[in-house]
Structure formats: structure tokens, C-alpha cells
Amino acid sequence: MDFPSTLRERRTRGHLSQLDLALRAGTTQRYLSFIESGRSVPGRNMVVRLAEALELPLRERNELLLAAGYAPAYPESSLDDPVLAPVRTAIDHILRGHLPYPALVVDRGGDLIAANTAFDLITEGAAPELVGPGTNIYRLALHPDGLAPRIRNLAEWARHILVRLDHLEELRAELTGYVPELEPSAGLLGFAVPLRLQSSYGELRLMTTVTTFATAVDVTLAELKLEAFLPADPATAEALSAAAGTTACAGAGQEPGCSRP
DSSP, X not given: OOHHHHHHHHHHHTTXXXXXHHHHHTSOHHHHHHHHHTSSOOOHHHHHHHHHHTTOOHHHHHHXXXXXXXXXXXXXXXXXXXXXHHHHHHHHHHHHHTTTSXXXXXXXXXXXXXXXXXXXXXXXXXXXXXXXXXXXXXXXXXXXXXXXXXXXXXXXXXXXXXXXXXXXXXXXXXHHTTOOOOOOOOSOOOSSOOEEEEEBTEEEEEEEEEEOOTTOXXXXXXXXXXXXEEESSHHHHHHHHHHHHHHHHHHTTXXXXXXXO
């Protein structure tokens, strides 16, 4: 990549003037202008400072360093790497701790890394090839053989998924073809758009939260997202608790005290 144009594109994308970026990076507008015109070649530390000032994701910071002719500053480890063993333990702990509510962990592309047992209620009835580690949760959500037939507010919910996919152009183009037209709403939107999902325990109304590892300095870790589903009404909370109890009974071999719906 051409470093001056790459830097200029990142700055423009962040809606920053040369002066704004220079102040953030601790340099002068004149020097930044020389860098963007190719008249000056910044040192490695300056490139790192510019990337930090732009608040770029770690992957893009590495790309900026490579464009300037320097080695990446941030490692990209495999999740199987022993160095990330504490991360895997933390993920397992968080997923179990979120029960009886569904939760999952995905990578930058939306591919499933792990999920807790409550997520099975979300995926019930979906085609097997769309479910499980390594499959894409965005495709699972909007594909006709995935969750789409069970989502009562598909057009509305789908828009919230598609806005996450600006960095995944091919996937966004594919999924857009599955989404019906969204009719303008004349009613009260409420405080959040819930996922209204039909299930064997009735209609679930779910809100979602997304959590990241805020202090990560490893590319893989920085790109992981924990998505948790929370009940938007008491009926959904009761349904998720009931489903979790049934799952626990199945795992216990129908011990005394277990009951099924």
C-alpha cells in the first residue's frame, strides 16, 4: 500500500483535519502535511502514534505500519496458542456465567468461536450446516434455512445486523438479498429493538449486548466479540429459565425432581 494515501484515507474516514490528527499525535500540521504528500518519511514510532491517534483497530494499525515499511507491532495469535489459555478460560467462565440466557463468542468475520448451551434454543430448527463452531452467525440469522423463518420482525432486525458488516462486503451483499423491505414504523419504537423469535417455548423477545476485550494488544483477542442475549420481558425470562431446566434434566439423565414442559 501507498503509505501517504493510506494515512490520508484513514484520517478522512475518521473525519479529522490534518490539524486535529497532528494535535492528537503530538506533532505539527506542517509535518503531517509533508508525510501525506510523501515529502517526509515518518519513523516507526510516529506511525504508531498516528495509528493510535486515529483509534484504528489493531489489525489496521499493523497494516499502516506495513504500508510505511515497518514490521507489525501487534501479534496475531491463534486461539489455540498457549499464550491465550487464560482467554479461553475466561470465555468459558463468561459463557457459563450468563446462563440461563444465551451467549456466544464470534471473531471479526462473525464466525462462531463458542456458545453456551442456552444458545441451542436460538438455533433450534436451523439447517445443520448453518450451526456450530466455525459457521457464520450473521448467515445463520438471515438465511432462509436459518433463523429467518422464526424471526417475527425480520426486516427490522436484519437492518441492525447489516450495519455491522461494512468490512465484510461479500457477506453483506449475500445477506441483503435475504432481507425483505422494511416498512416505516408509525408506532412507538421503545428503548431498544428486540429480537422477536418464535421458539418451542413461545415467542422470545430478546435484547443483545456486545462486549469486547478493551485492553487487548493481540489482534485475535481484540477482534473477539461476546454477544449476549437478555430477556426483554418477564415471559422471555421465564421461558429461558424453563428451557435451561429442561437441558439440565436431559444432561442429568432425567433424575428425580426434573420435569419437562
